[in-house]
Structure formats: C-alpha cells, structure tokens
Amino acid sequence: MLRSARPxxxxxxxxxxxxxxxxxxxxxxxxxxPPETVDAWMAxxxxxxxxxPVWRRAELWLTLRMLHGLDLEDFLRGASGAYPxxxxxxxxxxxxxxxxxxxxQCLDAMQATMEDMARNAQRVDLAGDESDFQMISCRLSRxxxxxxxxxxxxxxxxxxxxxxxxxxxxxxxxxxEQPLPPFDGSAREQKSTWVFSGVRKRKIVRxxxx
Numbered sequence: 001m002l003r004s005a006r007p008x009x010x011x012x013x014x015x016x017x018x019x020x021x022x023x024x025x026x027x028x029x030x031x032x033x034p035p036e037t038v039d040a041w042m043a044x045x046x047x048x049x050x051x052x053p054v055w056r057r058a059e060l061w062l063t064l065r066m067l068h069g070l071d072l073e074d075f076l077r078g079a080s081g082a083y084p085x086x087x088x089x090x091x092x093x094x095x096x097x098x099x100x101x102x103x104x105q106c107l108d109a110m111q112a113t114m115e116d117m118a119r120n121a122q123r124v125d126l127a128g129d130e131s132d133f134q135m136i137s138c139r140l141s142r143x144x145x146x147x148x149x150x151x152x153x154x155x156x157x158x159x160x161x162x163x164x165x166x167x168x169x170x171x172x173x174x175x176x177e178q179p180l181p182p183f184d185g186s187a188r189e190q191k192s193t194w195v196f197s198g199v200r201k202r203k204i205v206r207x208x209x210x
Contacts, residue, residue, distance in 0.1 A: 030066065030068055030155075031068040032065045032066060032068055033064060033065050033066070033067060033068045033069075033070065035065065038061055038064045038065050041064060041072050041140075042057065042060070042061055042064075045139075046137070046139070047072055047073065047076060047139060047140060048060070048139055048140055048141075049139040049140065049141040049162050050139075052141060056141075056142070059142075060140070060141075060142060060143055063143040063144065063145060064143060066145055067143060067145070067157060067200060068200075069200065070200070072140065075159065075196075076138050076139070076140065076161070079138055079159075079161045079194070079196065080135050080138040082101070082194075083133060083135065083138070083163060083165060083194075084132060084133040085097075085101075086098065086101060086102065087133065088126060088132070089101075090110045090113070090114065091114075091124040091126060091169070092126075093114055095107070095111065098110065103197070117171075121173060121174040121175055122171055122172065122173065122174065122180065123171070123172050123174055124169055124170070124171055124172075125169065125170040125171070125172055125185075126169050126170075127168065127169075131168050132167065132168055132169055133165055133166075133167055133168075134165065134166040134167075134168075135163070135164075135165055136164040136165060136166060136189070137162075137163070137164040138161060138162075138163055138164075139161070139162050140159060140160070140161060140162075141160045141161065141162040141193060142158075142159075142160035143157065143158070143159050143160070144157060144158040144160075145157045145200070146158065153199050155199050155200035156197065156198070156199055156200070157197070157198055157199075157200050158195055158196070158197050159195070159196045159197075159198070160193055160194075160195050160196075161193065161194050161195075161196060162191070162192075162193050163190070163191065163192050163193070163194065164189065164190075164191050165189070165190050165191075165192075166187050166188070166189055166190075167187070167188050167189075167190050168185055168186070168187050168188070169183065169185065170183060170184055170185040171183035
C-alpha cells in the first residue's frame, strides 16, 4: 500500500506538559531577549512562517522574548540540515544514528513505518546526494516554554519548524524491482512540521526531535 510509504510526519500534538506562562508557574524569571532582535526575526519571512494568523504571531513574539540566548538563524540552519539526515537514516534503517536525535515515541513510529513497508515488499531507493531533499523553506511556526517539574528541567522548550521540501526518491516493489507511482523519482513537494525539544540555558544546549 502506498499509504505506508509516505515519509513520516514528525509533528506531535500539543504536549500534556504545562506551558510556562500557565497559572502557578514556579520557574524563576529569566532575562528577556531584546525586542528589536525579536522584531527583526518576526519581519523576516525566511525565518518565521508568514502564514501565521495575527494571534499566533503575537504569541510567538512573546515566547521568543522569553527565549533569551536563542540564535534563531543558527537554530534554523541546524533544523534545515537535520531534515535530510533524519530521513536518510530512517529510509536506510540506521537506527543508531537516530537514537540520539529523536524521541523514543518518534523512533518507534519510524521503525513501524519501515517495518510496514517491508511487509508490503517495498523499499526506498535514494540517490544519496543533494537531489534527494532540496530545502525550499525552513521556518519557525511556534515556540512553547514548558513549566518545570520532576520530569521537565527548568528552561525546557519546544520549537515547531515548518518545512517545505522538494523530495526525489523511488519506492521499489521488491518483487518486480519496478517503481511504485507516484514515488518514481520525480520531484514531489512535501510540507511537514517537526517539533524540536531543548533545554534553554544561555542558549539551546541540547534537544531532540519529538
């Protein structure tokens, strides 16, 4: 079934963990990012999703002010580079590469996707060069700061990244060795949202794809 061959969407529904500005937050106040820095980010359509509604843009502006130390340009460069690394590793079943990069739930979903393809006698054939995944846009669409508790370190945050990518790969029928349309190596535009988690100190020091 071709449904099983679609690239896995890594976006997760809103986490059940409490958001920083919710009632009863016990986290100490932190320095705010300069408003002029956040204004510049919000005005740059290569950094911030220009399709956000007004209320979502206002929420994002406030949250970015609270992410003092975030270098948004640097983060998005890393997020852009993560896209081909993660998908190549998934299609090649290179699970040791993915274990430190993605959450346990995300890894389980990836493995289930590839196992489903194997049951259907399908495999992904990549060219192995830049033509596999050509980034059209990589923009921040939402940011959340989580309230700390026994399981959530102080400064934990979620950064939602919206991707638009031109993908070229082939899905082959393992019996006939013939491509399965529409996954025949032709360029296809893929839109998805990935959620990155991290711990905010002076900068985002560690994190995983959720």
